[in-house]
Amino acid sequence: MAPPRLTSTSTSTRVSAHRIGSLLFCPACGTLLDLPKDEQDEIACHQCGRKEPASSYENLPTKTYSSPNAFPSTLRQKRALVQNKVQDGEAAKDRDPVAQEKCQKCGHIGLSYKEMQLRSADEGSTIFYKCLNCGDQTSTNN
Incomplete structure (x- = not known):
């Protein structure tokens, strides 16, 4: 799924500002931007100097997706190991001499x-x- 995009007209060419999850990226160079403070009206890129209106990033819905494999845990790995051993043991029962x-x-x-x-x-x-x-x-x- 493509990240949500906003169009910005702060320069003469139309460039899409990027937001992925709760992270903000500079539309010109792709640098990770700092979140704006409450009193800031603009977000400035420390790399290229581009400024974006802070309002461009307000009230945008954030969708996140994950899978069970995205956050590995030792408990889940141990459970999978035990399940594999049990299945191998059951298969061995089927092959008794x-x-x-x-x-x-x-x-x-x-x-x-x-x-x-x-x-x-x-x-x-x-x-x-x-x-x-x-x-x-x-x-x-x-």
């Missing part, structure tokens, strides 16, 4: 499995099986 074992409930051959260390380190691990057909779950201790 499959053993060519028979389901005790429905007889289907093909059980996904995963191994977890639930007991102390000097004892064996526990293997959890899940039937790909009926979803029945069993476990065995190694």
Whole structure:
């Protein structure tokens, strides 16, 4: 969206004065202008010396736009990191290895499995099986 423009006739050529948000810019050289004091009638550019009537910039509506990415926060970054890890974990669940074992409930051959260390380190691990057909779950201790 283009910045709001005002036409100024303070010189012989017609030049547009610039205002972006609450910032005022010199229409001749583009230098950032100081905001006028209450008693000032003109705004003078310190770079090129051009003077603009202060009334040119009065009562103009200011529209601002932003997006969630415009103001990054550590909390938002941590939340995104946790969400990515959870999604990666869910994707890993879908890719559990499959053993060519028979389901005790429905007889289907093909059980996904995963191994977890639930007991102390000097004892064996526990293997959890899940039937790909009926979803029945069993476990065995190694």
